[in-house]
Amino acid sequence: MPKKQWEIRILKPLVVLLALLPVGLLVWRGLAGELSANPIKDITEETGIWTLRFIVLTLTITPLRKISGWAPLVRFRRMIGLYAFFYGSLHFVTYIYLDQYFAFDEILRDVIKRPFITVGFAAFVMMIPLALTSRNIVAKWMGGKKWRLLHRLVYFTALGGVIHYLWLVKADTQRPLMYGGVLALLLGYRLWDYFRLRRVTEKPIPQAKANPV
Amino acid sequence: MIRKQTDEVHPSEITPENVYLNRRTFIRIASAAGIGLASSVVFPQILYGQDRWQQGKKGPYDVGDEVSKFKDITTYNNFYEFGVDKSDPSENSGSFRPRPWTVRIEGEVKKPTTYNLEDILKPAKIEDRIYRHRCVEGWSMVIPWRGFPLADLIRRVEPTSRAKYVAFETVYRPEEMPGQKRPVLEWPYVEGLRLDEARHPLTLFAVGLYGKDLLNQNGAPLRLVVPWKYGFKSIKSIVKIRFVEKEPPTTWNLLAPNEYGFYSNVNPDVDHPRWSQKSERRIGDFLKRKTLMFNGYGDQVGGMYAGMDLKKYF
Numbered sequence: 001m002p003k004k005q006w007e008i009r010i011l012k013p014l015v016v017l018l019a020l021l022p023v024g025l026l027v028w029r030g031l032a033g034e035l036s037a038n039p040i041k042d043i044t045e046e047t048g049i050w051t052l053r054f055i056v057l058t059l060t061i062t063p064l065r066k067i068s069g070w071a072p073l074v075r076f077r078r079m080i081g082l083y084a085f086f087y088g089s090l091h092f093v094t095y096i097y098l099d100q101y102f103a104f105d106e107i108l109r110d111v112i113k114r115p116f117i118t119v120g121f122a123a124f125v126m127m128i129p130l131a132l133t134s135r136n137i138v139a140k141w142m143g144g145k146k147w148r149l150l151h152r153l154v155y156f157t158a159l160g161g162v163i164h165y166l167w168l169v170k171a172d173t174q175r176p177l178m179y180g181g182v183l184a185l186l187l188g189y190r191l192w193d194y195f196r197l198r199r200v201t202e203k204p205i206p207q208a209k210a211n212p213v
Numbered sequence: 214m215i216r217k218q219t220d221e222v223h224p225s226e227i228t229p230e231n232v233y234l235n236r237r238t239f240i241r242i243a244s245a246a247g248i249g250l251a252s253s254v255v256f257p258q259i260l261y262g263q264d265r266w267q268q269g270k271k272g273p274y275d276v277g278d279e280v281s282k283f284k285d286i287t288t289y290n291n292f293y294e295f296g297v298d299k300s301d302p303s304e305n306s307g308s309f310r311p312r313p314w315t316v317r318i319e320g321e322v323k324k325p326t327t328y329n330l331e332d333i334l335k336p337a338k339i340e341d342r343i344y345r346h347r348c349v350e351g352w353s354m355v356i357p358w359r360g361f362p363l364a365d366l367i368r369r370v371e372p373t374s375r376a377k378y379v380a381f382e383t384v385y386r387p388e389e390m391p392g393q394k395r396p397v398l399e400w401p402y403v404e405g406l407r408l409d410e411a412r413h414p415l416t417l418f419a420v421g422l423y424g425k426d427l428l429n430q431n432g433a434p435l436r437l438v439v440p441w442k443y444g445f446k447s448i449k450s451i452v453k454i455r456f457v458e459k460e461p462p463t464t465w466n467l468l469a470p471n472e473y474g475f476y477s478n479v480n481p482d483v484d485h486p487r488w489s490q491k492s493e494r495r496i497g498d499f500l501k502r503k504t505l506m507f508n509g510y511g512d513q514v515g516g517m518y519a520g521m522d523l524k525k526y527f
Contacts, residue, residue, distance in 0.1 A: 036288065036289050036299055036300060037281075037282075037284070037285035037288060037289035037299075037496045037497070038289060038299070038352055038494070038496055040494065040499075041352075098499075101499075101500060101501070106489070106491075109489070110488075110489070113484075114487055114488060114489075115487070116487060167487065168487070170350075171293070171297070171397050171398055171468055172293075172297040172395075172397045174395075174397075
């Protein structure tokens with residue numbers, strides 16, 4: 001195995017701690033009685049917003065790496081993506097258990113009838129194959145091309161997450177639109193990058209200039 | 214001095230049974246108190262249970278449900294004038310001045326007047342009433358309001374025969390109400406009732422809760438309470454009352470007409486397009502409970518809607 005770079009060795013535990021901070025804080029607030037009068041709603045909203053934040057964060061890694069040229073950054077992409085899945089799972093379990101208390105008929109009706117729940121549910125389900133195939137060994141087994149194709153699902157998860165948020169607010173769309181804006185920027189960068197690279201590769205390879213006569 | 218050695222225990226040395234039992238009780242109480250104190254330091258929410266409203270004798274309009282905690286009623290609010298988060302009203306309403314206060318009464322009335330709040334309250338018979346409060350978002354509370362029937366005020370201002378509806382308006386003070394600085398809703402907030410709804414004995418003009426004056430976050434100094442309708446109908450911090458012939462515009466209906474109707478009676482059979490209204494979570498409960506038709510006030514108010522298609526007039 002290649003020797004890990006020192007930055008990774010120091011930064012990884014730090015990122016783990018930071019990524020667990022939101023859930024730690026939530027538990028602390030719960031125990032200290034600092035949640036609102038409707039703690040189940042607080043937990044739902046808190047785990048939900050952190051899912052979206054981690055999805056957006058994992059999507060910033062690649063553009064950031066390309067712009068900064070700091071290659072080790074990509075080592076954090078999977079980890080942050082898995083934290084998105086972690087918070088997404090907490091959000092999902094909160095809904096199934098704390099909010100609906102396993103009333104599966106109600107849950108099914110919600111998923112079918114309520115567009116914001118339908119799209120949120122779909123966004124979560126799309127994260128599952130990504131989490132399952134996150135290990136290097138699986139990626140190798142699948143082959144890089146297929147693996148990369150599968151992991152493009154994250155764009156749809158992100159889109160679903162923003163729409164889920166947008167469709168659930170009653171009046172004030174400022175916050176969901178902010179996330180939508182950041183997402184548009186991140187996906188826009190990829191589009192721009194894709195066409196830029198294609199242009200570069202399509203350019204004919206410059207021929208050696210003919211000797212001047 | 215020679216003492217007779219004996220194994221016998223003198224009766225006076227024996228701890229009397231009642232003292233012995235008392236000691237047990239004392240230990241039990243003391244340790245319970247200790248645990249209570251210690252756990253209330255770690256989990257301060259245990260203490261919140263102690264501020265419950267004690268209603269004297271149950272009045273004809275009081276519901277028997279357990280009253281919500283004062284802290285919950287005063288920190289978990291929808292009052293977009295102070296911000297869109299539930300904690301915003303209690304956190305951002307510090308600079309709001311509920312006095313002096315005037316209320317303009319106009320439209321189809323014999324004598325349109327601007328009243329000082331004191332003049333409205335002087336002849337009013339103020340009473341405490343425990344009502345259910347159901348938010349359109351699917352949560353509910355039980356609130357001991359203090360106020361007077363709106364019907365009394367309507368009688369005093371003498372609406373004309375052309376008056377069919379009553380329109381209400383919230384104060385517009387962006388300097389004191391930071392939420393009004395952004396056009397999240399159309400300001401000022403407006404609401405309305407049909408005249409018979411406004412005159413119904415359950416319809417209250419509240420000036421307090423928990424036996425105290427209304428706090429700013431709860432709609433000080435004067436708000437409407439219509440317990441069989443979703444909470445947003447109960448408009449807060451009222452400065453204008455207008456008697457009109459036609460159904461007046463209402464704020465949430467203007468924002469999303471397919472989601473919030475003019476009537477907005479609590480109705481478990483008519484879902485909000487984005488969520489079910491079948492059940493609700495009573496604040497403080499873990500499990501949801503079934504939502505009742507007209508929020509449980511069907512016997513009193515059902516007659517006003519006889520023959521109306523409540524799916525159409527939601």
